[in-house]
Amino acid sequence: MAITNRKQFRRTRIQMRIRKIVSGTADRPRMAIFRSNKQIYVQLIDDLAGHTMLAVSSAKDIEAAKDTKIDQAKKVGTKVADMAKEAGIETVVFDRGGYLYHGRVKALAEAAREGGLKF
Numbered sequence: 001m002a003i004t005n006r007k008q009f010r011r012t013r014i015q016m017r018i019r020k021i022v023s024g025t026a027d028r029p030r031m032a033i034f035r036s037n038k039q040i041y042v043q044l045i046d047d048l049a050g051h052t053m054l055a056v057s058s059a060k061d062i063e064a065a066k067d068t069k070i071d072q073a074k075k076v077g078t079k080v081a082d083m084a085k086e087a088g089i090e091t092v093v094f095d096r097g098g099y100l101y102h103g104r105v106k107a108l109a110e111a112a113r114e115g116g117l118k119f
Contacts, residue, residue: 010098011099012098015097015098018095018098019095023047023048024044024045024047024048024092025046026049026053027091028091029092029093030045030047031045031095031112031117031119032044032095033108034097035104035105038059039058039059040058040069041055042056042057042076042080043056044084044089044092053087054087056076058072062075062076070107073108074110075111076108076111077107077109077114081111081112081117084117090116092117092119093119
């Protein structure tokens with residue numbers, strides 16, 4: 001991945017620091033978040049097997065025509081919690097992806113906790 005600016009470099013360093021510690025299993029997958037300027041994406045990943053167990057995004061999986069970005073993140077959080085319960089997943093390891101625990105990332109995490117996920 002080509003790092004073009006200081007902000008990307010900082011986030012990449014934080015990601016690598018987090019990934020050294022955080023790892024997902026089949027029983028307790030890693031909940032990885034990616035936040036773009038317009039959308040927010042979350043995946044539950046089994047790092048031992050190397051595959052994604054489920055994924056939810058604000059781009060395809062929810063109806064968010066006129067919602068704010070925070071509201072979209074809350075909807076994605078509740079949707080991922082519901083889908084995880086259906087798949088039999090109760091606990092996850094939270095990976096904020098190098099983003100600060102603030103704003104959309106915090107809204108998604110709190111909505112997932114309210115939906116029944118433990119992390």
